[in-house]
Amino acid sequence: MTLNESISRGRRDPAIKLHGPEAFAAMRKAGQLTARGLDMLAGEVKPGVTTQRLDDLAFQFAMDNGAYPATLFYRGYTKSICTSVNHVVCHGIPDDKPMREGDIINIDYTLIVDGWHGDSSRMFAVGDIPRKAERLVEITYESLLRGIRATRPGATTGDIGFAIQRYAEGERCSVVRDFCGHGLGQVFHDAPNILHYGSPGEGVELKPGMLFTIEPMINLGKASVKVLSDGWTAVTRDRSLSAQFEHTVGVTDTGCEIFTLSPAGLDNPLAPRP
Numbered sequence: 001m002t003l004n005e006s007i008s009r010g011r012r013d014p015a016i017k018l019h020g021p022e023a024f025a026a027m028r029k030a031g032q033l034t035a036r037g038l039d040m041l042a043g044e045v046k047p048g049v050t051t052q053r054l055d056d057l058a059f060q061f062a063m064d065n066g067a068y069p070a071t072l073f074y075r076g077y078t079k080s081i082c083t084s085v086n087h088v089v090c091h092g093i094p095d096d097k098p099m100r101e102g103d104i105i106n107i108d109y110t111l112i113v114d115g116w117h118g119d120s121s122r123m124f125a126v127g128d129i130p131r132k133a134e135r136l137v138e139i140t141y142e143s144l145l146r147g148i149r150a151t152r153p154g155a156t157t158g159d160i161g162f163a164i165q166r167y168a169e170g171e172r173c174s175v176v177r178d179f180c181g182h183g184l185g186q187v188f189h190d191a192p193n194i195l196h197y198g199s200p201g202e203g204v205e206l207k208p209g210m211l212f213t214i215e216p217m218i219n220l221g222k223a224s225v226k227v228l229s230d231g232w233t234a235v236t237r238d239r240s241l242s243a244q245f246e247h248t249v250g251v252t253d254t255g256c257e258i259f260t261l262s263p264a265g266l267d268n269p270l271a272p273r274p
Contacts, residue, residue, distance in 0.1 A: 016183060016191045018209030023116075023185060024250055024257065027211060030067075030118030031248050031259025034111045037061045038122055039264045041109075045124040047101045051083035054107065055094035062111055070110035070117055070188050077232060082108040082121075089176055089217050089225050089234040089242040101127035104137060106244045110188070117184045119213050120260035121246040124269050132220065133241055134270065139171045140218040140243040141268045147196070147214045151249055151256040155206050161198030164216045176217035176242070178225050178234070183212045184248065206251050215246030 019027075040061055041054055059080040062069050069080035077093075084092035084106040085099065092106075099105065108121035123137045143164045150163040165175050181194030192204045196216040219225075221240025228235060236242050245268070249256045261267060 016204065016207075016210060017185060018207060019185060019211055019250070020209065023209075023211070026114060026116040027118065027185065027248065027250060027259045028257075030111060030113035030116040031120070031261075032118070032263065033065055033067055033113050034109055034118035034120050034248075035260045035262045037109050037111065038107060038120060039262055039266050041107055042122075042124060042264075042266050042269050045099070045105060045107075045126055047127045048098045050096050050098050051085070051092070051094040051105070052096050054083060055079050055081050058107075058109055067111040067113045070112050070119070071108075074188065080109075082106075084108070084233075084242070084244070086241055087236045087239045089219070089236060090179055090244060091232040091234055093230060093232055099126045102129050102133075103127075104129055104133045104241065104243065108244075108246065115186050117186070117188055117248075118260055119184055119188075119246065119248050121215065121244055122267065122269060123243050123245060136173065136218065136220045136241050136243045137268070137270050139168060139173055140216060141245050141271070143168045143175075143196075143216045143218055144214060144245040144247065147216060148247065148249060148256060148258065151206060151214070151251060153206055153208055153251060153253065156201055156203045157192055157194055157206070158198035158202030159200050160214060161195040161203070162200050165197040168216070168218050174219045174221065174223035176219060176223055176225055179215075179217060181213040181215045181246075183210070185211045208251050208253050210251040211248070213246055213248050215244060217242060217244045
């Protein structure tokens with residue numbers, strides 16, 4: 001979600017919801033189904049396959065499992081997933097163009113299960129990819145992990161952003177500022193905003209029961225993006241590669257719980273497997 005939209009929504013409903021064990025159980029169920037859906041799609045990302053084919057599979061997976069894709073008809077969006085290829089930062093729209101050897105793609109999938117939202121995205125390689133693309137994916141995934149490690153009671157949203165920004169910029173990459181993570185639960189986009197840059201101690205204090213996404217978008221070039229005429233697709237202005245990973249988390253008494261972990265261990269599908 002764009003930062004401006006998220007901020008405006010936060011103003012309309014400024015109270016940050018604190019959830020109990022029943023909500024955590026519901027988020028666990030929604031998050032795990034979303035993760036299973038992304039696991040299923042992992043085997044379908046190949047040269048020659050269209051992103052529309054991935055969307056069809058994602059829709060059918062939701063229907064087969066008693067869920068509904070949160071993006072489908074959301075604010076006029078007509079697809080079940082977002083598919084962002086190469087220099088597309090986020091909100092890429094599935095179409096009939098085949099993926100090509102060497103592409104990288106982010107698949108963003110949100111399922112509504114019993115009224116609760118599980119939201120996650122991962123990067124996938126289309127065949128063999130260049131080393132610069134591999135490196136960007138590695139940095140982006142580590143950025144996500146560092147943001148998650150900063151998530152605990154008494155910390156702030158600024159601590160999360162600082163952990164991500166310090167690492168990514170230290171690796172000579174840039175952090176997209178136009179989009180942010182967001183609160184969720186029974187609402188798709190809610191307070192608080194989770195910026196992926198910031199300063200320690202700034203922002204909202206984290207408390208047990210908060211639910212939100214962490215979803216850094218990292219560019220190999222400059223941070224600037226633009227939205228295309230379709231009103232959704234965001235791309236890097238310099239056409240440099242962009243990558244993103246996303247998990248849904250809940251703040252606990254001692255740290256945080258990740259609801260969208262892959263049952264198959266494919267949270268970073270590009271990582272070597274034992």
